[in-house]
Amino acid sequence: MQEHIFDIAxxxxxxxxxxxxxxxxxxxxxxxxxxxxxxxxxxxxxGWERCNVSNMYIEDEKDYVGENKKILLSLFHHFSQYDMIHWLEKEGIKTHTEDNGRILLDSGKSEEIVKLFEKKIQENDAILKTNFSVNDIEKKDDTFIILWENWEKICAREVIIATGGKSFAQIGTDWWGYNFAKKFGIEIVEPYKGLCGITTKEDFSSLSWISCLVECNIYDKEKTFFKEKWNMLFTHFWISWPLIFHIVLKIGEYIRNKGITYENEIPYIKENIDVKLIFSWDNIPKKILNFPLFDKEKNEIILKINDFRSWKEAKVTGGGVKLNELSKNFESKKVSGLxxxxxxxxxxxxxxxxxxxxxWSEAHTLAKSFFE
Ligand SMILES: Cc1cc2nc3c(=O)[nH]c(=O)nc-3n(C[C@H](O)[C@H](O)[C@H](O)COP(=O)(O)OP(=O)(O)OC[C@H]3O[C@@H](n4cnc5c(N)ncnc54)[C@H](O)[C@@H]3O)c2cc1C
Incomplete structure (x- = not known):
């Protein structure tokens, strides 16, 4: 019997x-x-299960890490945060903007958007197969043969790999997408953790649960390579919150740009990288004023990084398939149809x-290229 071949898997x-x-x-x-x-x-x-679907202030490359950020301009030009808001509204889902430009669902319930997706999948005649873990994919002539755990197979003319990062692995993500790309000779930037806390050499337990707005400078020996002002939180064993989450990504990007591998990342950081936290006088918590490492003249604390929190806590993964390996519609330049x-x-x-x-922007750009 002739095997069924899907147009796209x-x-x-x-x-x-x-x-x-x-x-x-x-x-x-x-x-x-x-x-x-x-x-x-x-x-x-x-968005703590309220679905933080986008951000109102996406405007330039500084909010992202990666080697080829210049593609962002055309991506967001093609499908922006406003397009997403309008698309949701057209489908009956209302959103609003909160602090720092975060766009959330009015209902406060992420299931609303997932239910919409389930409906739209059906409407667009896409078949959904869950509990299907792809083990391997081979290409034979112009057909991809997709093999899964039980060694059953599905064939397709074109394949989209949307397997996510390695972070937050407890819900099913892992190294698969990166290893698969390498198998086809597609280059990747070695993955690094993003959006997780930092453990420090200093003991901050006396400042535990203090949150404040801080200007942070990260420097390698004497040279500052990143600055940002945002909120952070001290806990017993580590520091956290959006500012710190972002710092982890920025350090990862800096380290990979220097050609340092994952294995040597933490030793390099421990030896060379320091983080300076500069507080503003008008909102400085009292406990910080009395903290032994607080420099009263400069209004700052310099902290030494011990490690990043685990892959399980990291909300995203930096690194991955290099964008210069792909055409504008995300097709591999080396393997057509992938x-x-x-x-x-x-x-x-x-x-x-x-x-x-x-x-959303990447997926929309890719999908629309199939109409051309
Ligand atoms: C706790 C948490 C909170 C977050 N909050 C926000 C937020 O508020 N705002 C924001 O913008 N971003 C947030 N993010 C990040 C955002 O969710 C991700 O960046 C985004 O979901 C990535 O989309 P993706 O399609 O690439 O991968 P994912 O959404 O991770 O999807 C990948 C899918 O591929 C499946 N898969 C993996 N390997 C295989 C395989 N071999 N075979 C078959 N299937 C496979 C996985 O099971 C998974 O369902 C958050 C992430 C986490 C973990």
Whole structure:
């Protein structure tokens, strides 16, 4: 019997995989292969389960890390945060903007958007197969043969890899997408953690649960390579919150740009990188004024990084498939018919809706290219 060949198979039913499936041409046969028993788990978790769907102030490259950030301009020009808001509104989902430009659902319930996705998948005649963990993919002539755990197979003319990053692995993500790209000779930037806390050499337990607005300078020996003012939180064992989450990404990017591998990352950081926290006089908490490491003249604390929190806590992954390996519609230049989108790519945003918007914009760009 002749084997059925799908026009397109999408590996990964997360933000980018789903959004591409619902925007691809209806007349193409398509299947989403998702490892876990449901789609959009990270979308559900975003914004403390209120779905932080995008950000109002996405405007330039400083909010993202990665080697080829210049593509952001055309990506957001093609499908911006305003396009996402309008698309949701057209589908009956209202949003509003909160602090730092975060766009959230009015309902305060992420399930609302996942239910919409389920409906749109059906409407666009995409087949969804859950509990389907892709083990390997081979290419024979112009057909991809997708093998899964039980060694059954699915064939497709084109394949979209939307398997996400390695972070937050407890919900099903791992190294698969990166290893698969390497197998096809596609270069990647070695993945690094993003949006997690930092453990420090100093004991901050006396400042535990103090949060404040701080200007942070990160420097390598004497040279500052990143500055930002945002909120942070001291806890017993580590420091956290959006400013610190962003610092972890920025240090990861800096380290990879220097050609330092994951293995040597922490030793290099311990030896060379320091973080200066500069407080503003008008909002400085009293306990900080009495903290032994607080420099009263400069109004600052210099802290030494001990480590980053685990991959399980990291909300995103930096690094991934290099963008110069792909054409404008995310097709591999080396393997025709093979596409990569989402967090598996070497472009990652800071906390606050920047990553989901990136996933929507990439998925939409790719899907629309099938109409050309
Ligand atoms: C706790 C948490 C909170 C977050 N909050 C926000 C937020 O508020 N705002 C924001 O913008 N971003 C947030 N993010 C980040 C955002 O969710 C991700 O950047 C985004 O979901 C990435 O989309 P993706 O499609 O690339 O990957 P994912 O959404 O991770 O989807 C990848 C999918 O592929 C599947 N998969 C993996 N390997 C295989 C395989 N071999 N076979 C089949 N399927 C496979 C996975 O099970 C998963 O469902 C958050 C992340 C986490 C973990």
């Amino acid at each position: 999408i590996v990964g039913g997360g933000a980018s995989g789903i959004f591409s499936a619902i925007h691809l041409p209806k007349n193409l046969s398509k299947i989403i292969l998702e490892k876990t028993n449901k789609i959009g788990t990270k979308v559900l978790l975003s 596409y990569f989108i989402g967090e598996v790519l070497d472009i990652t945003g800071k906390s606050g809706g920047f990553n989901l918007q990136l996933a």
